Amino acid sequence: MEIEKALFDAHRTRFAAIDRLLPEAPPPPVAGERVDAATASGIQVTGVVQRQLHGPDDVPLLWSAADVRQLFPFIGDTGTEGMDVLLRAWRTWMDAESPGEDSSCVVNWPSRDAEAIRALLDHGLVPMSALAVRTGRHREEPADDGVTVRRARPDDFDEVLAMAVSTHDYIGQVATRHRPNADALLAPGLERALDKDTPLLWLAERDGEVAAFAHAAWIASTPGSAEAELLPHGRWGYVNNVVTMPGLRGSGLGQALMSVVHKEFDADGADGTYLYYNPTNPLSSVFWHRQGYRPLWTSWEVHPASALR
Incomplete structure (x- = not known):
């Protein structure tokens, strides 16, 4: 037109x-x-x-x-x-x-x-x-004693899905609509992520128990692509979701996860990292700014x- x-x-x-x-x-x-x-x-x-x-x-x-x-x-x-x-x-x-x-x-x-x-x-x-892009660097702090970060495995699916659904239910209070079939909508994407040889899905464990996860992907912004309407051209690390178990939010698990994710994206040559968050979410709207992200586009x-x- x-x-x-x-x-x-x-x-x-x-x-x-x-x-x-x-x-x-x-x-x-x-x-x-x-x-x-x-x-x-x-x-x-x-x-x-x-x-x-x-x-x-x-x-x-x-x-x-x-x-x-x-x-x-x-x-x-x-x-x-x-x-x-x-x-x-x-x-x-x-x-x-x-x-x-x-x-x-x-x-x-x-x-x-x-x-x-x-x-x-x-x-x-x-x-x-x-849509927020990372333009700063958060001061890295060592993870709490007892917290380890590892790549997820296919046998982690049930725990990862349960955490993802719990976060959807929380966001349904402050941003997007609650969907009763959230588990069915979330499951295929998580299954595909876990089926890869080196999944871009990391788990944080505290004292041997899964407590949080981060799910990411690689996105290319190339001339003529839909991504190029939103992002400068380049190979971008996309942070799809970061989830912490209810009751453990705010305890540093998300920061420990993102420290690993950012280092891996940087080591693999990312031109930048970006994500979507809900400005009305009282947790993510604070967390992501502390991780060095700032809004580029707002819906x-x-x-x-x-x-x-």
């Missing part, structure tokens, strides 16, 4: 000025429905809305609504006003829709754009997820979609 060249050029220039780590802003999505608006001085802004539907057995339900309407805004250098009038137009566009309870409106936007944040908040969207959402103001 084409938009005016002057608007797109201003869009790219603004992204480059907001955050030096942002990759070059991609062109508008090819598919979707267009929403147009104009500022008080007559400057045109636009957006593309795409809809995604997830079935009951689809893994994205672990972090997403079943019915998602995502807006890709192009507001150039119009700041708060441009985002505000575009969201107003989207709200009018939504009047013709009939979203159910398990639905959302989503805008993924650079985390450092304070002007846009003002408009997003005013329209009822909240920061539900952040702003409102649930259900009809609650968009």
